[in-house]
Amino acid sequence: MTSGDHHTDATIARRVRRLETLLEEKGLITGERLDESIDAFLAESSPANGARVVARAWTDDAYRARLLADGTAAVRELGYMDGSYQRLRVVENTASHHNVIVCTLCSCYPLRLLGPSPSWYKSEAYRSRVVREPREVLREFGLSLPGSVDITVWDSSAETRYLVLPRRPDGTEGLGEEELAALVTRNALIGTAAV
Amino acid sequence: MTDAAPDRFPPGTRVRTYRHDPPHHTRLPRYARGKRGVVVEPEGPDELADLSAQGRGDAPVEQIYAVRFEARDLWGEGDHHVVLDLWESYLEEDPDDER
Amino acid sequence: MARINDVGGTQGFGAIDTTDDTEPFHADWEARVVGLFNTLRAQGVFNTNEFRDAIESMPPGEYLAASYYERWFTAICALLERKGVIEPGELDD
Incomplete structure (x- = not known):
C-alpha cells in the first residue's frame, strides 16, 4: 500500500x-x-495442481491429446475443475509457438490450478503491456524468445480460463511424473517462463 | 441453455467487432473495438455479461467465440496474435473481406 | 467511454515488478474479503458480473490508488449499499 x-x-x-x-x-x-x-x-488452489496436469500430459500421450482437445474434461479427470469458471482451455507451447495468458479487464485466472495469482499478474503494468508488446514483457521476465517463435496472447475476456502446457525440457526422459511436476513453475503455467 | 441452432460464426469466419462505446459494463476491451479478426471456435454459451452486470435476471444467453486478432490490426505493428473470448452480439461478419 | 479497468494497450504503467510472491494474502483482512465475496456470491446476493461492474465503476483515481483487495472490498460495500443490505456510512467510525 x-x-x-x-x-x-x-x-x-x-x-x-x-x-x-x-x-x-x-x-x-x-x-x-x-x-x-x-x-x-x-x-484446494495451488500451482502444484497445474504442475501435476502438465507432468501427466508429458508422460501420457493419450492424456495430453485429451487435455488439448477438451481441457475441462481432462482436468476434471484429475479432480481439478471447479465451479467458478465454465471452461478450461489448455494451450501448448512448441518450438515455434509460445502462449501467454492475461486478463486485461480484471484479473481472471484459473485459481484451482494455479493458486492465488501473483501480484504482477494483477498489475496494470502487466495487463496493459502484454497484449501490446509481449516480446518485451517476456524479456523482462527473463524469457528471450527468438524472432522465429510466434506468440499468442490469450486475453481472458469471458468465462474460459487458460493454462499453458510448457515444453518438456530436454534431458528429462528418465524422470517420473512427480519429479517432472516439481520442475513446473507457476510462471511457466501462465507463459511468462519456460521450464 | 438450449442451443440447438448452428453457430452463427463457424471457425474461420472473418468477423469485425462492434465500434460502439456502451455506457455500461462490457467485456470487449477498447483496444479490440471495430477490429477485424478470425473466429477460432465457439467457447460455449453464457449470459451476456453487459446485462447480467446490471443485476438483470433476463440477460440473454449467447454463444461466445474465441476470436484471433493480428497485432498489426490492433496496434498497427507487431508480429504476435491476441485471442479474445467475445459474445456473439459483439461481432458481425466482416463486410469487405479484402485481405 | 472505456472504464479505468480497461487498460490493455495503455501507456505509462512502467516496468513490471516480476517478483514471484507466493503469499496468497498480505494481510488477514484480505482473506476475509475473499471469504465475504465467495459467501455472498454463493448466496446470490450479487453475481460476478455485478461485482466486476462495481469495481470498474470506482473513480479512476481511487481505482489506481487502491490495492487489489481494497478494490474488492469497495465493490462489495457498493453492491451491499445498492441492494439495501447496508446503509451508506454504516461502516464509518
Missing part, C-alpha cells in the same frame, strides 16, 4: 471486521462459513 488518501491497512481491516459483524447480525453470513470458505480456497 502506498500513502495517499485511500485507506490505511488498519482502517480497512477495521471496516472489514465491521462489515463482517453487520452481516452476521443480519443473518447473511456466519464467521464459521467465512472461515470454511477461506480454508477451502487455500487448501
Whole structure:
C-alpha cells in the first residue's frame, strides 16, 4: 500500500471486521462459513495442481491429446475443475509457438490450478503491456524468445480460463511424473517462463 | 441453455467487432473495438455479461467465440496474435473481406 | 467511454515488478474479503458480473490508488449499499 488518501491497512481491516459483524447480525453470513470458505480456497488452489496436469500430459500421450482437445474434461479427470469458471482451455507451447495468458479487464485466472495469482499478474503494468508488446514483457521476465517463435496472447475476456502446457525440457526422459511436476513453475503455467 | 441452432460464426469466419462505446459494463476491451479478426471456435454459451452486470435476471444467453486478432490490426505493428473470448452480439461478419 | 479497468494497450504503467510472491494474502483482512465475496456470491446476493461492474465503476483515481483487495472490498460495500443490505456510512467510525 502506498500513502495517499485511500485507506490505511488498519482502517480497512477495521471496516472489514465491521462489515463482517453487520452481516452476521443480519443473518447473511456466519464467521464459521467465512472461515470454511477461506480454508477451502487455500487448501484446494495451488500451482502444484497445474504442475501435476502438465507432468501427466508429458508422460501420457493419450492424456495430453485429451487435455488439448477438451481441457475441462481432462482436468476434471484429475479432480481439478471447479465451479467458478465454465471452461478450461489448455494451450501448448512448441518450438515455434509460445502462449501467454492475461486478463486485461480484471484479473481472471484459473485459481484451482494455479493458486492465488501473483501480484504482477494483477498489475496494470502487466495487463496493459502484454497484449501490446509481449516480446518485451517476456524479456523482462527473463524469457528471450527468438524472432522465429510466434506468440499468442490469450486475453481472458469471458468465462474460459487458460493454462499453458510448457515444453518438456530436454534431458528429462528418465524422470517420473512427480519429479517432472516439481520442475513446473507457476510462471511457466501462465507463459511468462519456460521450464 | 438450449442451443440447438448452428453457430452463427463457424471457425474461420472473418468477423469485425462492434465500434460502439456502451455506457455500461462490457467485456470487449477498447483496444479490440471495430477490429477485424478470425473466429477460432465457439467457447460455449453464457449470459451476456453487459446485462447480467446490471443485476438483470433476463440477460440473454449467447454463444461466445474465441476470436484471433493480428497485432498489426490492433496496434498497427507487431508480429504476435491476441485471442479474445467475445459474445456473439459483439461481432458481425466482416463486410469487405479484402485481405 | 472505456472504464479505468480497461487498460490493455495503455501507456505509462512502467516496468513490471516480476517478483514471484507466493503469499496468497498480505494481510488477514484480505482473506476475509475473499471469504465475504465467495459467501455472498454463493448466496446470490450479487453475481460476478455485478461485482466486476462495481469495481470498474470506482473513480479512476481511487481505482489506481487502491490495492487489489481494497478494490474488492469497495465493490462489495457498493453492491451491499445498492441492494439495501447496508446503509451508506454504516461502516464509518
